[in-house]
Amino acid sequence: MKNSMEEKSSTLKYKHLGIYTQNEHVVYMREDCHVCVSEGFEALTRIRVSNFNTSIVASLNVITSDVLLDGEIGLSEAAAKKLKVSGNETLRVSHLEPIDSLSYVRAKIYNQKLDYMAFDEIITDIVEGDYSNIHLSAFITACAGNRLDVNEISDLTKAMIASGKQLNWNKEIVVDKHCIGGLPGNRTTPLVVAIVAAYGLTMPKTSSRxxxxxxxxxxxxxxxxxxxxxxxxxxxxxxxxxxxxxWGGTAQLSPADDVLIKIEKALDIDSEGQLIASVLSKKSAAGSTHVVIDIPVGKTAKVRSEEMAQKLKNHMEIVGNAVGLNVKVVITDGTQPVGRGIGPALEAIDILKVLKNETDAPIDLMERALLLAGELIELSGKVEKGKGTETAKEVITSGKAYEKFLAICKAQGRFSKPVLAPYKIEIRAEKSGSLKRIDNRKIAKLAKLSGAPQSKSAGILLNVHLNDEIEKGQLLYTLFAESQGELNYALEYYESHNDIITIE
Amino acid sequence: MKNSMEEKSSTLKYKHLGIYTQNEHVVYMREDCHVCVSEGFEALTRIRVSNFNTSIVASLNVITSDVLLDGEIGLSEAAAKKLKVSGNETLRVSHLEPIDSLSYVRAKIYNQKLDYMAFDEIITDIVEGDYSNIHLSAFITACAGNRLDVNEISDLTKAMIASGKQLNWNKEIVVDKHCIGGLPGNRTTPLVVAIVAAYGLTMPKTSSRxxxxxxxxxxxxxxxxxxxxxxxxxxxxxxxxxxxxxWGGTAQLSPADDVLIKIEKALDIDSEGQLIASVLSKKSAAGSTHVVIDIPVGKTAKVRSEEMAQKLKNHMEIVGNAVGLNVKVVITDGTQPVGRGIGPALEAIDILKVLKNETDAPIDLMERALLLAGELIELSGKVEKGKGTETAKEVITSGKAYEKFLAICKAQGRFSKPVLAPYKIEIRAEKSGSLKRIDNRKIAKLAKLSGAPQSKSAGILLNVHLNDEIEKGQLLYTLFAESQGELNYALEYYESHNDIITIE
Incomplete structure (x- = not known):
């Protein structure tokens, strides 16, 4: 069949349109082009586009205006990048042969178990860009809602590791940590890196924006x-x-994850299987051997119950073992933000206070960092069980962690001091009572409306914790913004939401 | 919140780009436009676009070329149509408030049951165009694999009926039929319409391409x-x-179905729930009261086992009852094509032969049409049980069905005789033996490669049936095409597939 299909292909001249489609491969063709006319474009929703050395699969958008002239073809930027087209190139379009791995996606939709080979074919095709958003969303959905068992999660993770680059640091032990999101201000990572690197472990930490x-x-x-x-x-x-x-954005580790995570965000779901595969595939591909995972649990954290956390911990450790990672999961308190600052610069200030052993350093942030660094130190086998936190604490109090932190910053090119935003407003308690609840999601939203993270110095500086006894008029937190307008947006949100902090 | 969001909106001038995106609402904006710059377009995957009287939700594609000039905005044709924009209009873009019904889609992904209200909100938003392809695919997938129980299918069907126009024919009985696809040549519908209309029933049949x-x-x-x-x-x-x-394409009956069916085709799945909701919502919205559903069963038909067919029949009848339709499901033989012709003109020839009682009329097609028309006549209560087929036969043999058929054609504007395609090739048996199998899917593919349905007179004329004793060299079928090229494509497919018809 392939021969006859190729005979039916058409040759068109590439025109740069510069259209960013959020990763999807889209090909733009005129409605009067040969292929559209002869096949009827309704039937041609996905086609193959080739140049002299490679080919991609793309979704067809048909153009009826003069954005394209006779004989021209356009590509979305993602498609152009994948095909590595340069200006004035000639492209060939042809029928799409069936994508075999979609039969595994269908099998999963119909509740069948998939094996490594199936996941490997699916993930390979996803990295190639052969799946449309429709296919990606179906794969994500079919794997969500506890439809992957732990063997399937292991196989999916292995397939994702194999799909991209894999780093090798030539060290016996390479440590890493990860926090299962959802807790504002909880910026332990830079502290943990400084502590364990000062202690002598290797921690090549890449992080996301x-x-x-x-x-x-x-x-x-x-x-x-x-x-x-x-x-x-x-x-x-x-x-x-x-x-x-x-920043880990350019590393091409577990590239399938970058594609899948965008679809999960669009759906606003976090399926257990994808979450585990995402985290552990990135860690393994980055060359880590020993990993501590922090799962904060709280009603407004990502993981909302101890039961869910225990299940996730159990599966994380099994899958870690299956892919050759030494994984330790720590379940922590996720009922309130950690540290005082929420927003890039405000969090940076917290970090420096902890590293410099300042008297007003946020104790909760320090303790969380010591716990995680201690677990990593124990996991590495360099100290006996139960001595990790203590060891980590010595590294901080001795000033070695701060020294290492500055050294790494300088090795990365500069060390700059954080500054506060010029516009601020103090939010005070409207009544006296006990501080019963802090809504992590809403306080994060408030910080975002003030301009964070685009405005680096915008955000929130918290003055209180859960269970504090509050006097009417007492300062709860300060909102910082880089413009009066942003401060007003945040203030408006504060005024229409009386359950950001609950005092009873 | 809504107020502050609206303040953040931007005004841009509409430019016609004429981009057909297969139904998805897409908005094109320059990367240097105010909203993109101030919010960061990564975060802005879906936005609200408004003109003076209405608004839509669209996926953002960012343009870096001069396809759009400063201050301009473009829309996909689907989005432009929904927003009813004319040239030179000014459009406003703003943040998208959360789409509430997506929480029900997420609930379904996590295996929860949905009620009528949930389906109604989902379907309403789908018809509005508020769901991206990612959301649509997640909804389809979460409902597939037997994840809808019969109550949910009923509620989904009701929601789909309510989402569009509903016709009313001012008749006590309005009949219709539907065949659950997959059987080439099985063109009973025009025969059934002619018979039951001649008999005196009302059958306002809309069909698809x-x-x-x-x-x-x-x-x-x-x-x-x-x-x-x-x-x-x-x-x-x-x-x-x-x-x-x-053709039912312009009727706007159950418009959600038109959207969902495209996603199902892209995924190449047919979930039971969506299938039932699709068929019965269209029938109910079209004002039908009594419906016969034909389910052909065969290894290469859409429904592959008697067990699946029985389950589908059972659920179809329960859901029909729930939405106020009198539904009768007939399970028929789906092991081979029905009639001799496969392709528009060749099937039209079969239909005319049956209506005119010609001696070489395909008996299988006639019998299938009589069965279905008979069931409809019985369902209407106008004859006693068991007399339907006989009654239908009288209408055919008397010539009244043919007379009615011509009358309807003339009322629709013309009656034209079908013609055969100029290029043909006869496919003959390569050995003697018994005809064991006809692959419905492959013979359909062969007919498509010959040019059907774009080439009206292209297709296949079958000369044999299952279990026929075949002599080597005997004519099996004739391939018709409107060009030598198309005939060659079909022939090439025939030559590389020796299991289209199996003789043993």
Whole structure:
């Protein structure tokens, strides 16, 4: 069949349209082009586009205006990048042969178990860009709602690891940590890197920027140092200092995850299977051997019950073992923000206070960082069980962690001090009573409306904790913004939501 | 919140780009426009676009070329149509408030039951165009794999009926039929319409065009008469003749179905729940009261086992009852094509032979049509049980069905005789033996490669049936095409597939 199909292909001249479609491969063709006319474009929703050395699958959009002239063809930027087209190139379009791995997606929709081979074919095709958003969403949905058992999650994770680059640090032990999101201000990562690197472990930490939160670790660290480094630069920093805190966006580790996570965000779901596969595939591909996972549990955290957390812990550890990672899961308190600052610069200030052993350093943030660093130190086998936190504490109090932190920042190109935003407003208690609840989601939203993370110094500085006895008029938190307008948006949200902080 | 969000909106001038995106609402904006810059377009995957009287939700594609100039905005054709924009209009874009019904989609992903209210909100938002393809695919997938119970299917069906126009024919009994696809040549619908309308029942039949098959009923009837009629024209035809055979594409009955069915086709799945909701919502919205559903069962038909067919029959009848339809399901033989012709004109020829009682009329097609027309006549209560087929036969043999058929064609604007395609090739048996199997899917594919349905007179004329004793060299079927090229494509497929017809 392939021969006859190829005979039916058409040749068109590439025109740059510069259309960003959020990753989907789209091909633009005129309605009067040969292929559209001869096949009827309704039937041609997905086609193959080739140039002299490679080919991609793309969704067809048909153009009826003069955006394209006779004989021209356009591509979305994602498709152009994948096909590596340059200007004035000639492209060939042809029928799409069936994508075999979609039969596994259908099998999963019909509740069948998939094996490694099936996941491997699916993930390979996803990385190739052969799946449309419709196919990706069906795969995500069919795997959600506890429809993957732990063997399937292991196989999915292995397939995702195999789909991209895999780093090798030539070290016996390479440690990493990950927090299952949802807790504002909980910026332990830079502290943990500084502690364990100062202790002598290797921790080449890559982090993400915020997508829906007021700050990601990369946003916070960018206040203090450069985080966009090349692979070679990262290697040099890690070899010199034993650790780094860089943005992981360019690393091409587990590239399927980057595609799937966008679909999960669009659906606003976090399926257990995808979550585990996402986290552990990234860690394994990054060359980690020992990983501590922090799962904060709370009604407004991502994981809402101890039961869910225990199940996730159990599955994380089984899958970790299956993919050759030494995984320790720590379930922590997720009922309120950690630290005082929420927003890049405000969180950076917290981090420096802890590292410098300042008297007003947020104790909760320090304790959380010591717990996680301690677990990593224990996991590495360098101290006996139960001595990890203590060891981590010595590294902080001795000033070695701060020293290491500054050294890594300098190795990454600069160390800059965080500054506060010029516009602020103090939010005070409207009545006296006990502080009963802090809504993590709403306080994060408030910080975002004030401008974080785009405005680095915007956000919230918290003055209170759960169970504090509050006097009417007492300062609860300060809102910071870089413009009066942003401060007003945040204030308006505060005024229409009386359950951000509940005092009873 | 809504107020502050609206303040953040931007005004841009509409430019016609003429981009057909297969129904999805897409908005095109320059990367340097105010909203993209101030919010970061990664976060803005879905936005609200408004003109002076209405608004839509659309997926954002960002343009970096001069396809759009400063201050301009573009829309996909589906979005432009929904927003009813004319040239040079000013559009406003703003943040998208959360789409509440997506929480029900998520609930379904997590295996919860949905009620009527939930389905109604989902379907209403789908018809509004508020769901992206990602959301639609998640909804379809979450409902597939037997994840809808019969109450949910009933509620989904009711919601789909309520989402569009509902016709009312002012008749106590309005009959209809539907065949659960997959059987080439099985063109009983025009025969059933002619018989029951001649008998005195009302059957305002709307049909679809082929999407993946070599002919839909609308394609076949278009050979003989006009099928694209306005609502007023359809009403006039039905009032005069008691029946019609028109294309249903413009009727806006159960519009959610038109959206969902495209996603199901892209995924190549047919979930039971969506199938039942699709068929019965269309029938109910079209004003039918009594419906016969034909389910052909065979290894290469859509429904592959008697067990699946029985379950589908059971659920169809329960849901029919729940939505106020009198539904009778008939399970028929789906092991081979019905009639001799496969392709619009060839099927039209079969239909005329049956209506004219010609000696070489295909008996299987006639018997299938008599069975279905008979069931409808019995269902209407006008004859006693067991007398339907006999009654239908009298209508055919008396010539009244043919007379009615011609009358309806003329009421629809013309009656044209079908013609055969100029290029043909005879496919003969390569050995003697018994005809064991006909692969419905492969023979349909062969007919499509010959040019059907775009080439009306292309297709296949079958000369044999299952279990026939075949002599080597005997004519099995004739391939017809409108060009030598298309004939060659079909021939090439035939040559590389020796299991289209199996003789042993």
């Amino acid at each position: 915020a997508i829906t939160s007021p700050a990601g670790t990369a946003d916070t660290m960018e206040v203090l140092t450069n985080v966009t480094l090349s692979s070679e630069e990262i290697t040099a920093v890690v070899e010199k200092e034993g650790g780094c805190f860089v | 082929a999407i993946t098959s070599p002919a839909g009923t609308a394609d076949t009837m278009e050979v003989l008469t006009n099928v694209t009629l306005s609502s007023e024209e359809i009403t006039a035809v039905v009032e005069k003749e008691g029946g019609c055979f028109v």
